Amino acid sequence: ANKARTNKTAAGFALGLQDAVDGQVVTRFPPEPSGYLHIGHAKAAMLNQYFAKMYNGKLLIRFDDTNPSKEKTEFEDTILEDLKLLNIHGDTVTHTSDHFEKLYEFAIKFIKDGNAYADDTEKVEMRKQRWDGIASKHRDDSIEDNLKHFEEMKAGTTEGQRWCIRAKISVDDNNKAMRDPVIYRCNLLPHHRTGDKWKIYPTYDFACPLVDSIEGVTHALRTNEYRDRNAQYYWMIDASGLRKLKIWDFSRLNFIYTLLSKRKLHWFVDQKLVGGWDDPRFPTVRGIRRRGLTVEALQQFMLLQGPSQAVVSLEWDTIWTLNKKIIDPVAPRYWAILKEDAVPVTINGGPASIEIKSNPKHKKNAEIGEKKTVYSAHILIEQEDAASFEDNEEITLMDWGNAIVRTKEKGANEKIKSITLDLHLEGDFRKTKKKITWLAQPTSEHPLPPVTLVDFDYLITKKKLEENDDVKDFVTPVTEFKELGFADANVLEIKKGDIIQLERKGYFIYDQEVNGVREFFKIPDGKAAGIASK
Ligand code: ATP
Ligand code: MG
Ligand code: MG
Secondary structure, three states: OOOOOOEEOOOOOEEOOOOOOOOOOEEEEOOOOOOOOEHHHHHHHHHHHHHHHHOOOEEEEEEOOOOOOOOOHHHHHHHHHHHHHOOOOOOEEEEHHHHHHHHHHHHHHHHHOOOEEEEOOOHHHHHHHHHHOOOOOOOOOOHHHHHHHHHHHHHOOHHHHOOEEEEOOEOOOOOHHHEOOEEEEEOOOOEOOOEOOOOEEEOHHHHHHHHHHHOOOOEEEEEHHHHHHHHHHHHHHHHHOOOOOEEEEEOOOEEOOOOOOHHHHHHHHHOOOOOOOOOOOOOEHHHHHHOOOOHHHHHHHHHHHOOOOOOOEEOOHHHHHHHHHHHOOOOOEEOEEEOOOOEEEEEEOOOOOOEEEEEEOOOOOHHHOEEEEEEOOEEEEOHHHHHHOOOOOEEEEOOOEEEEEEEEEEOOOOOEEEEEEEEOOOOOHHHOOOEEOOEEOOOOOOOOOEEEEEEEOOOEOOOOOOOOOOHHHHEOOOOEEEEEEEEOHHHHHOOOOOEEEEOOOEEEEEEEEEOOEEEEEEEOOOOHHHOOOO
């Protein structure tokens, strides 16, 4: 159904809207201001923006604020910030609550037209009746009675609070979404925008189609798990007499080992299992950005997913692989070595005193600039590298040249305690098996900044939580892994949020300084299931 005029996306996929007229397309992203945006919302927002741009149309950001029990102004602010982070810029920002007056009038019209009725059937009983296809005893109440009850609801009286308004569509349609859905409810809590003005609120099922039409939306993008509700959506528009529009549905985004429900994410925050909504282990827009996912990779990924109707749990690898392709050519390269059991090395033939040379920050991209490398006859290398050296093996010191292993001194614990190398600059680096990173031993003049390298694991232990699974039973016990190291002094120029490569270690994003130590988060690169080993 999503055929007609199509474009080739950067990913090479044909993506288009039905009956789209250039310059006249209006799409909308309708977040509920009840939490932070996650990667699933990012998909919806990006697709909406993509189509609006593709047809030179407009994108509306509409806060779907019909439930005062869940919504707050604070979330509107953070959602707008998150959209900015995603490079999503709506042409206008609206609220469903802007239309409360109109929606109320439409509800009156529905009642007067015989398309809605007031009902006081208990919630549980109503659910059962809907399931079994049984009519409410109020289904055929008079228009006068219905209007009277609606007025009670509007006044928020004790009597009114017992009632709701239901659309009169069908008692027993095979599509259960058509079985007289609730369209108005009483709620006495103050609304974050309209205050005490209203005691009644439209449901999403009623408000969304009507406001879409009122606001001029031409194509409503919806996730396909609610495809059953499409008929209901069209029915609402028909009954209102408003302009019709098209639904374009797409699959809901899910990832393995990942929770994409605000309620469950709230739980992790409350239990202090994460540092907050911007935790790098979180699938929130803030979390994934902080983890080093670029907006470009996200966009490419969402367009790749665009036309897919399959509701599956995706692997994180794909998105991190796209990300790596974007960051690799531009991420400046630095060195760090692990502090634990780092091995001091004396280099025979090394410089008598410290020497400093300029080297490119990226061997294949001169535009990235130069960095200073400190050369000394006394360097540090990693235990793992040192332990791998054979006697008299010729190895390559990166950005320097070859050297031959002469002595290896072992400590009591079998770890290498120190090494001597003979510099052998005539040697051919193409002939050595080991090309290692190293750092000049720190001096007061040339200290080595301490760094923490942080890697993460999934927060839950099960690929896909089922409806009846209790999150508590599937919490990964340890999900943060820290290693201490030294970095070359060039890392001092890096700013929060900068992405770098630590050669032979991978890609990292600089997060913040904690007690004088700079923390870098490992950016998954799509290998080994996206998350490095424990
Ligand atoms: P949650 O279940 O996390 O509370 P929601 O769907 O209730 O999410 P909304 O703020 O109502 O959150 O969603 C705004 C828009 O984002 C909707 O159009 C919705 O279809 C879309 N959306 C939400 N989650 C996903 C997802 N996982 N994949 C794709 N689109 C999504
Ligand atoms: Mg919702
Ligand atoms: Mg939801």
